[in-house]
Amino acid sequence: MKLTNINKSFGDNHVLQDISLDFPEHKTTVMVGPSGSGKSTILRSLNLLGMPDSGHYDFDDFHLDFSQKITNKQKLAVRRSTGMVFQDYNLFPNHTVLGNVIEGPTQVLKQPREQAIATAKDLLNKVGLSGYEKHYPNQLSGGQAQRVAIARALAMHPKYILLDEPTSALDPELEQEVLRVLLQLAHEKQSMVVVTHNMIFAQRVANKIIFVEHGQILYDGDPKEFFSPDNPNERIRKFIASMTMKNL
Template sequence: MKLSHVNKTFGSNTVLKDINLDFPKGKVTVLVGPSGSGKSTILRSLNLLETPEAGTYEFDDIKIDFAAGVKKDDLFNIRKKTGMVFQSYNLFPHLTVLQNIIEGPTQVLKQDKATAEKYAHELLEKVGLADKADAYPSELSGGQAQRVAIARSLAMKPEYILLDEPTSALDPELELGVLKVLLQIASEHQSMVVVTHNMAFAKKVADKIVFVEDGNILYEGDSETFFSKDNGNERIQKFISAMTFSDL
């Protein structure tokens, strides 16, 4: 998965400026940076929820030239290869947890219901919600709903899972439960791209850190170097201090 020379504007505001990034398979890439920096726009471009005006997007044998537009077949195939998890869960309120998870596999992948349900129960076990299959979203806590959203994404067996601030709406105790699930998934070498403000989680889960500010990539590399006090980048040091309250 690779972006090359990608530019994106909203009105007169250029939010991505000649972005060049690759996202290694089997690894976790974490996007960090101040609010409004462009990191969520990068993530949403990978799922084609946003369409940049210029640049290219390569994913396996798919190559998209944004200036020429996105073909329907490419859109469909990219969406099949990527699972998106939002901060607001986006579960169908009229469906049970089990029905939410099997909706994609049965409707999009055309799996038979029995196969989809078997895998859904396995995923609910994985995310610690085996007893919630028949519950409705309104009966779940925020943390439980987010874990269902993660299970729903995994049910499609995507090559990459894209997570946009998946715990920002949760209190710390509920957030911890979701982060433990994501760490477990990462340990199984599931390719992931995560936007987060949680520096402790980023430090623990990231194989690769990307620091975005004002539509530019200021750092792209390993987690250890990024969090090192000797990294030599004053802007990054200031950001980490602010996010971890180390200067309080």
């Protein structure tokens, strides 16, 4: 998965400025940076929920030129391989937990219902929610709802899971429920791209760190060097100190 020379503007705001990034398969890439830096815009570009103004996107056999019209067929093909998990869950409120997880496999992938149900139960067990199949979203805690959202994404058998601040709406105890699941997926070599403000989690899970600020990539590389107190980039050292409250 690779982006090359990506640009995106909203009016006069040049949100992404000629950025180029690659996201290794079977690894966890973590994007960090201040709010409004462009992290979520990059993530949404990978799922084609947001369309850059120019640049190129290579993913498996697909090569997309954002200066040209992207067809619905191309969008669908990319989205089938990239499961998206949002910070506000986006569960269907009128569906049970089981109904939410089987919706994509039965409606999009055209799986037999019995097969989709069996897979959904396995995934719910994986995220620690076995026995919650008949619950509705309004009966769940935030941590439970987010774990259902992760199970729903996994049910589509995506090559990559894209997670946009998956725990930002949760209190610390519920946040840990979700982070444990993501750590397990990382250990299983599930390809993931995660936008987060949680530096402790980023340090534990990342195979690669990307630091974004003002629509530019200020760091793209090894997590150990990024988190090192000897990192030569003063801006990054200050950012980590502020996010971990070491400068209080």
